[in-house]
Amino acid sequence: MISQDVLAGYLLEELLASLIQSAGYRLLVDASQDGVELKNSRSGDLQVKGRGGFHQVDVLGEFTFVPAFSQPLRLFVEAKARGNVTGLPTVRNAVGTINDVNEAWMIDYSTNRARRHYRYALFSTSGFSKQAQDYAIAHQISLVDLSGPEWTGLRDAAHDGAHEILESVPAWVPRFPIRLLRQEVRHALGTMPDDTPRVPDTEELSRTLELPQAARRLRQYLEDAVDGALLAFPAGQQVLLARPDDLNEFLAHAAREPEHQVTLAVARERGDARARTWVIRPISDDAGPYALRMTLPDVVEARALAESERWAQSLAAKGALGGRLDIFWDPRGDMARLRGPRLFRLIFAGAQLRERRRAP
Numbered sequence: 125m126i127s128q129d130v131l132a133g134y135l136l137e138e139l140l141a142s143l144i145q146s147a148g149y150r151l152l153v154d155a156s157q158d159g160v161e162l163k164n165s166r167s168g169d170l171q172v173k174g175r176g177g178f179h180q181v182d183v184l185g186e187f188t189f190v191p192a193f194s195q196p197l198r199l200f201v202e203a204k205a206r207g208n209v210t211g212l213p214t215v216r217n218a219v220g221t222i223n224d225v226n227e228a229w230m231i232d233y234s235t236n237r238a239r240r241h242y243r244y245a246l247f248s249t250s251g252f253s254k255q256a257q258d259y260a261i262a263h264q265i266s267l268v269d270l271s272g273p274e275w276t277g278l279r280d281a282a283h284d285g286a287h288e289i290l291e292s293v294p295a296w297v298p299r300f301p302i303r304l305l306r307q308e309v310r311h312a313l314g315t316m317p318d319d320t321p322r323v324p325d326t327e328e329l330s331r332t333l334e335l336p337q338a339a340r341r342l343r344q345y346l347e348d349a350v351d352g353a354l355l356a357f358p359a360g361q362q363v364l365l366a367r368p369d370d371l372n373e374f375l376a377h378a379a380r381e382p383e384h385q386v387t388l389a390v391a392r393e394r395g396d397a398r399a400r401t402w403v404i405r406p407i408s409d410d411a412g413p414y415a416l417r418m419t420l421p422d423v424v425e426a427r428a429l430a431e432s433e434r435w436a437q438s439l440a441a442k443g444a445l446g447g448r449l450d451i452f453w454d455p456r457g458d459m460a461r462l463r464g465p466r467l468f469r470l471i472f473a474g475a476q477l478r479e480r481r482r483a484p
Contacts, residue, residue: 125293126300132205132286134302135309136270137183139282139346140201140247142313143353143365148454148465149185149199151310154320161228161240168303168323172200172242174224175231182306188454189465195241203247203270205282210248212255218244219263245363249279257423266363272401272419274367277349285342292334301326305335312339313346354416354453356470359446362424366404366416366449373414375453377406378468385473388445389438391417400425402441404449407473420445442472 141151153170155162161173171178183201190196200222204210222244229239245266246252252260252267260267270278293300304326310316330336352371356364368374377384384406391401404416424444449472454465 125290125297126302128283128286128290129206131290131300131302132282133203134182134306135285135342136203136205136247136249136278136282137201138306138309138313138315139278139342140203140365141183141185141310141315142346143350144185144201144355145315146352146453146455147355148188148452150188151315151317152184152186152198153310153317156320157317172225173228173231174221175227176224179221179225189452195239198240198242200242200244201247202244203249205249205279207250209251209253210246210256211253212259214246215252215256215260215263215265215267218246218265219259222265223263247365249275249282251422254422257421261362261423267421268363268365269419269421270365272417274401274417274419275350278346281342281345281349285338285345288341289333289335289338292338294332297333301329301333301335304330305339308335308339309342312336312343354451356416356418356449356451358449362421364418364420364449366418366451369415369417370413374416377414378451378453378466381406382466383469383471386470387438388442388472404470445472447472 141149145151152158152162155164155170163171163173163178165171165178165180169180170182170184171180172184181200185199185201187197187199200218202214202218204214222242225242243264243266245268246260247268247270249270251269251271257267259265289305290300304323307316307323308330350367352368354366354368354374356366358364386404386406388402388404391403400419401417402420404418406414420441424441449470451468451470452465453468455463
């Protein structure tokens, strides 16, 4: 039977797919969505064509917006929900997979075929080793640290959901139906694309294992724990996942000022948390009370925290991130919050601007 940590990782991937859907990504779940580069294995798992063979992918997103002079973008999403830091072997596997997939066009090159660019994002609830980070940066693998206190609710949702599901599985089930569970979770979270086939002949098993109910509880856990998440793209190579204290407040401010200046500072320490939380806030005089919280990669943290003063730490972190964050927003049907698609740019202000704003 599957372990709780492994199942929690699978559930975390689905929760993340739901969160980043507003960043313009849609799920690819079946070969019928692309008969050239995707296929279904005998067991029904989705596989992506590489130059040397096919590679299984659990969560594959496609960016619905194609920037000018670039290629359509697809994103592998892998999540680890375990106690130990994610190390070099996991990143090496990601590099090998993505390199092979991005060279698949060489096999049957055609001038009439759209060439897509694949990227890989690794999420970890326990952070990454320094070796893993150095290797990922060298090969442009995005690492997203979910060990900070701002993601406690997300981590708990994945682990609690996994525990409840495994507790309800009868002893006579020889192999946990993870593909079936993913299907039910995607329907509950609203990430399952329309007109994609369901796993055949599984309705009775799904009801027996109470998977639809488990999927709905998982969605409720997510809604109770996380109001929303924003994919933030710094001028550097890494991608960040930021949690707004109130998503509506951020969207309201960003709608008024799509490009505005912000501050970046370390939040107050919270007990024995594994990682620090950094907070972004707007600095304009009419700014709303929004705040974005995120955990920075260790390589950025190390540079920033080598400085003794808080203002120096902030400046070092801003420099490591390239001075700005870009956020793409495309809710696709969530009209109650803000019509999309939109592009927001948060520009890190210098320390002197912060001091000017504090002056009477």
